[in-house]
Amino acid sequence: MFRIQSPLAVAAATLVLAACQPMAIHNVADAPVSTSSGKAASATQVRSAIITAGTALGWSIKDDGPGRLEGTLRLRDHAAVVEIPYSGSRYSITYKSSENLQAGDGKIHKNYNGWVQNLDRAIRAEISRI
Secondary structure (H helix, E strand, O other), X not given: OOOOOOHHHHHHHHHHHHHHOOEEOOOEEEEEOOOOOOOOOOHHHHHHHHHHHHHHOOXXXXXXXXXXXXXXXXXXXXXXXXXXXXXXXXEEEEEEEEEOOOOEOOEEOHHHHHHHHXXXXXXXXXXXXO
């Protein structure tokens, strides 16, 4: 019978298993548009900032109707698709679909949340330049 003797081995195994567990899907809801100049942004400027930020991070961003963009990120055999509704005053990033990211019951692989958080930070940085 196999027996783990080392507390370090037990801790390492626990960390590996925890890292594989899906987490709650992170969405960005109605994030305010805030420019460094304090001036109001137009929807066109926000759209441009989202596209610039997303493409710099490897997202493919395409129009998905008035005031809506769709972002797709493909890494190795994984893919994440998000909806990005926007206006001159707010934007959101919402999960739409994915491939090979253990999505189900409102949960997803933890890497997805990091990708969305990075996209959100990049969008905020681009918007601040308006």
